[in-house]
Amino acid sequence: MNKLYTVYLFIIMFLFSFNSQAKLNIMTTTTNLKSVVEFIGGNKVHVESICKGTQDPHYLEAKPSYILKAAKADLLVSVGLGLEIGWLPLIIRGARKPQLRPGNEGSFIAGEYIDVLEKPKGGVSRADGDVHPEGNPHFMLDPKNALIIAEKIKDKLKKMDPENSKEYESNFKSFSKKMNAKIKNWKERVKAGKKVITYHKTLTYFFHRFGIKNISILEPKPGIPPSASHILNVMKKAKKEGVKLALVENYFDPTVAKRVARDVKGLKVEIIPVAVGGEPNIRNLFDLYERLISAIEEK
Numbered sequence: 001m002n003k004l005y006t007v008y009l010f011i012i013m014f015l016f017s018f019n020s021q022a023k024l025n026i027m028t029t030t031t032n033l034k035s036v037v038e039f040i041g042g043n044k045v046h047v048e049s050i051c052k053g054t055q056d057p058h059y060l061e062a063k064p065s066y067i068l069k070a071a072k073a074d075l076l077v078s079v080g081l082g083l084e085i086g087w088l089p090l091i092i093r094g095a096r097k098p099q100l101r102p103g104n105e106g107s108f109i110a111g112e113y114i115d116v117l118e119k120p121k122g123g124v125s126r127a128d129g130d131v132h133p134e135g136n137p138h139f140m141l142d143p144k145n146a147l148i149i150a151e152k153i154k155d156k157l158k159k160m161d162p163e164n165s166k167e168y169e170s171n172f173k174s175f176s177k178k179m180n181a182k183i184k185n186w187k188e189r190v191k192a193g194k195k196v197i198t199y200h201k202t203l204t205y206f207f208h209r210f211g212i213k214n215i216s217i218l219e220p221k222p223g224i225p226p227s228a229s230h231i232l233n234v235m236k237k238a239k240k241e242g243v244k245l246a247l248v249e250n251y252f253d254p255t256v257a258k259r260v261a262r263d264v265k266g267l268k269v270e271i272i273p274v275a276v277g278g279e280p281n282i283r284n285l286f287d288l289y290e291r292l293i294s295a296i297e298e299k
Contacts, residue, residue, distance in 0.1 A: 027073040029084050031276040032140040035285045039175045040153045044164045053277025056251040062090035070095035080111030081137035108156050110149045114139045142205035143183050143289050150175050189297045196245045199252045202274050215241045218256050226256055238264045249274045270295045
């Protein structure tokens with residue numbers, strides 16, 4: 001009898017220990033969101049991103065492997081603002097997990113907590129290109145927005161896993177302290193009013209934070225390849241404004257930017273990552289912001 005009781009007690013203790021050590025399984029749509037969740041969740045979470053840092057998040061496919069991973073997730077963290085509209089609803093539907101649907105307890109939509117830039121005025125049509133009716137979704141490139149999302153993620157994790165609330169609070173405080181110190185340093189290194197041209201409107205929030213002027217965009221409209229006449233207009237503007245730097249997100253073809261640089265004296269083309277994992281040494285958001293600042297600061 002005593003042996004049976006001992007075995008029973010051991011099994012109960014083992015199961016309790018296993019459950020207490022079980023990590024929250026979290027899926028994010030982007031690596032930038034993944035980085036935030038990892039900082040706040042620490043060793044209490046297991047995080048996977050659907051989109052890789054070298055992929056354009058506008059144009060993913062709802063692969064069966066993504067659906068299988070979503071089916072195992074306790075929480076789905078997405079950007080929102082229409083960024084994932086072409087593929088995320090299919091993944092959620094395929095996972096057959098109602099709690100991951102927007103508005104339910106397993107859904108966290110980061111865009112709901114941000115002051116969104118570039119909201120279109122009036123109606124949007126196909127003639128406008130791939131414009132997001134809810135505004136620009138690339139808000140994670142502003143480190144201040146990363147702080148906002150980090151705090152909201154902290155609150156969400158505390159609600160889902162109250163046992164580890166103190167750890168989530170501590171992780172957020174460390175993240176916040178480091179990020180605020182870095183922002184101060186980054187602002188000191190960037191000359192306000194610096195002029196650049198870009199391929200897409202990916203860096204709007206980053207430019208807004210650091211006072212950088214995006215003089216011209218190589219895409220005439222979002223998702224529309226540049227025409228010869230548009231390229232000529234970009235060249236004229238770059239010459240007139242004395243632009244010395246063209247930034248091209250590394251999931252876009254830099255050919256057009258290099259063509260412009262051949263005609264605009266002193267214009268340098270810099271191919272940049274805009275997501276964690278976009279280059280091998282970009283392991284987290286701090287690495288990403290540092291890389292962008294390094295590309296823009298005066299050498």
